[in-house]
Amino acid sequence: MEVVGMHGLLAAVLVAGLVAPTSAMHDLSVVDGPQADRLTVRPSAVDPADSVFGDGLGRQVVLRGYAISGSTKLAENGFTPFRSTADAAAAFATLPGSNVIRFQLSWEGVAPTPDTVDTGYLDAIAAQIRAATARGLRVIVEYHSDLMSRHLFRPDSWYTGNGMPKWAVDRLGLTGKEYCGPACVTWGQHLLTDNSGVRPAARAFWNNTAGVQDAFLDQARQALVHLKSALPERDWDRILGFEPINEPFDGGMEGLSSAQWDAQRLWPFHHRVRDLLDETGWRDKLQFAEPNVFWNSQLGPLVPALGSTPDPLHRSGIVFTPHFYDQARQLPLASPPASGAYLPNFDLIRKTARDWHSPALVSEFGAANDHGGATDTAKEITGEYQALNGLADYSPVLSGTQWHWDPYRGRHHEAQNGNPGKIRTTGDAWNDEDFSVIDQQPQLRDQAYPQAAQGDLVAFSSQALATDAAGDRLRWQVLRPGNGRDYFAGTPFALTIWQGRNSEAPTQLHLSSTLDSPNTVVITESGVHRLADLPGDPRQRTDELVRRGDRLYQWTDSPGVARHFQLIVRDPGLSDIELGELQRALSTVVAAGQNPARVFQN
Structure with missing residues (x-):
């Protein structure tokens, strides 16, 4: 030397x-x-x-990687991230520096009928997970959903969703009922104004109307058991845990405050999931629990957060798992983020994790590709990693999985809501999004970080x-x-x-x-x-x-x-x-x- x-x-x-x-x-x-x-x-x-992740060697661990991937939302892939196990292996071979992935599967893929769990689908999921664990990647298994279900939408709808299977939507009488208003400027508007389909479906899930939450947990139970049996010991060692739902939202508080809704709707669900893990051989795995998606949403100074800082769950084995996106840059008069702009947002995450007695894993953050102006892609992503790391004399280094790593970016062929007249090929092929990082500059997609500290x-x-x-x-x-x-x-x-x-x-x-x-x-x-x-x-x-x-x-x-x-x-x-x-x-x-x-x- x-x-x-x-x-x-x-x-x-x-x-x-x-x-x-x-x-x-x-x-x-x-x-x-x-x-x-x-x-x-x-x-x-x-x-x-502060709480931190550690490994069995006594070191502190930081988890960084990507969500795998938005293709799970698409029918063209059979609701799996990859079209084949070979594609999965090729993708993981090029994943720069990651030590964790947030691996998505779909309720619609697992349970195509009320009484059926598709073991072929789960075997395909297990094979793609093994392609990751074979390269030493740790895995968080996540049930992904947005806007509850694609079956709330019609073939001529502007947007689409994913998650809940058709039989569950039929049971609620909400098939094809979406309507977010005479003008729907973004798909996320459905969360706030769609009182015909998306919001009623969310309320039904939290209230267990027609047993839909029970049905979700029943198929999740069978899926968890099957996946554990399908993964050999060393692959199973690299499964970190389970994230049961993506970006939960209330669909209407029904007279409750945000804190009351957490306590009476969301937290009981997370407790049911923790019980499920303990009963299905996943006791030693972590549950990654996301709060109401609106808890830290800020659309600039004129619109305050629609939720509130979530009270702790007070249960071991549960990790605080928020998301962060910079919605403020979508406003007409917004300016691009400057250095240090996101430090207060991520310090709020640190404070909330401290209250939970949990590490924080930010399981989604990122920015759309090729944007300039207020939504400058490089500035947003650079600022997010700067804030994940922190700049204080002492600052907990946060773990996170960026949205997302999709090797099929710009090469999709998705019939939106089954409509052959609406074939989506560009970007992520889902609601006009384009977040996959595979073509971004190396300075953005390959970030240095301490994977472990002595x-x-x-x-x-x-x-x-x-x-x-x-x-x-x-x-x-x-x-x-x-x-x-x-x-x-x-x-x-x-x-x-x-x-x-x-x-x-x-x-x-x-x-x-x-x-x-x-x-x-x-x-x-x-x-x-x-x-x-x-x-x-x-x-x-x-x-x-x-x-x-x-x-x-x-x-x-x-x-x-x-x-x-x-x-x-x-x-x-x-x-x-x-x-x-x-x-x-x-x-x-x-x-x-x-x-x-x-x-x-x-």
Whole structure:
């Protein structure tokens, strides 16, 4: 290993290659084993009021990946994300840096009739899941629905839905009844104004009218049992849990306040699901519970949130699982988001998760493709990842699955609501949406993040320099380590800060393609290193770094609760002397409990 900018005894020790003074040798074989896949929830040692994900090796875990995928909404695919298992394997082979996916299936696919569970459909789902777990991906199984059901719509309807099968809609007497008004400017308007089809269907589900909620849970029970039996042990190890419903909405409060509706309608449903998991062999898996979709909806200063901050569920095994989209950018007079714009929104998520005694996993966020103006795609996505990471001296690093990874973008052939005169081919082929990230610039679709930390994460910040709709690089962050100088406002970097040492297994960073360069430098409290010179296997040296593929591993061998850091910078443009000065400044500011990353606006 070439060591640059180091001096004195520390350099002599590292260059001499003395064996690290730990209770165990540095071993990378464990990081992809069963213990690494076992997910736990525990308090953070940095602030016990916060809960974090952990693995069976004792490390803190951050989950990042994509929803797979919007194609589940489409009849053309038979309500599966992929047309074949081969397509699934090909897609997962190109998924950059993800360690989790939110894998969708459909009630309509599982239960085509009231008394039938389609085991062929479930076997196809299991095979596609195995294509993911074979590549080491963790999986959240999610029943996806939007606007309740496509069967509420007619062949000539402007929009469509997905989820509830036709027999359930027939049972409610709502088949083809949708009507959101004389002008329906977006499909989401159905949630607010469609008092003929979509909203009554939602109310019926929450009230268990005609037993439709019972019917949903009955087929879910059979599906959960079947999927568990269809997945071999190592594949089952990588199933994190179950998300039973997408973007639940009330359909009308029926005189209840938002808090009362949560307590009397939504929370009882989530408790029924948790009971179901405990009874079907999923007891050790997590339930990912989403609040009312309107709880954090903000359409600018004129329209307040339509829900309220959800009270805690007060039950173990349940994870707070909100969504975030920037509806405010849809307003006529809106301006594009600036650096730091979403930090308050995601800090509200952090606060609510703290109240729940749960980590937060933001199971949907993202932005439509190729938009400029107020809905600038690059600015929205860059801002969302900036806010997921946080920029405070201490900020829980949030997990999330972006919407969505659809390899069929622009190559669909969906007859909307069964109408051969309305063949949808472009974008996502669903209600004029186009969110699939597969063709986005690498700076957006491949984000660096700490997959695991040997201790407890204190902060993480990164900058990828995506290009906005005007052709400008988004220089949205800067490092200010307290030596009177700003660093890397126009340079890609990732800074991880953690506290203590809870595991023999190393801190693990996903090395994004943006950061991978012959001139990339890694700076830690132990020294300055060239990425190109790092070995691919441990050499049993103190506090060593190893680079293997798109992962950067770092061991911290000293016990105690000291804070540690890793800064990786592409082409820093600094001399060895300047790098040494930066390394010392970072060591000082991190030890003092400060995060040198700051908001910057170009």
